[in-house]
Amino acid sequence: MSVGAVSRTAFEISTKFDRAPLAYTLSGVAAVVYVFITYTLVRGGETARKAALVCCGGELVGVLTVGTWTVVDPEAFPEATVWSGFGWGYLFIPVLLPITGMLWLRRSRRS
Numbered sequence: 320m321s322v323g324a325v326s327r328t329a330f331e332i333s334t335k336f337d338r339a340p341l342a343y344t345l346s347g348v349a350a351v352v353y354v355f356i357t358y359t360l361v362r363g364g365e366t367a368r369k370a371a372l373v374c375c376g377g378e379l380v381g382v383l384t385v386g387t388w389t390v391v392d393p394e395a396f397p398e399a400t401v402w403s404g405f406g407w408g409y410l411f412i413p414v415l416l417p418i419t420g421m422l423w424l425r426r427s428r429r430s
């Protein structure tokens with residue numbers, strides 16, 4: 320997910336940012352969050368686990384907020400973001416990923 324989000328965002332920002340700056344900026348934020356979560360999970364440790372948990376929570380809030388916004392006011396986003404329609408363009412992985420991550424992080428704490 321990290322590689323896909325970063326690649327898509329880099330292409331969109333470099334080729335068509337002026338068409339939908341809000342959408343592409345939000346996609347960029349999502350890409351940075353995915354990379355940071357991946358880094359913290361690889362790094363390991365309690366501090367990294369907590370940071371990943373906070374990021375997963377923030378990601379979920381972002382997906383739910385932007386997903387709802389894109390459904391209620393589609394004209395606000397002339398181009399889709401990673402979070403549009405709750406991740407419709409990514410098979411809903413953006414909404415499932417933070418939930419799965421938080422569950423996994425919670426379970427891994429007990430181990």
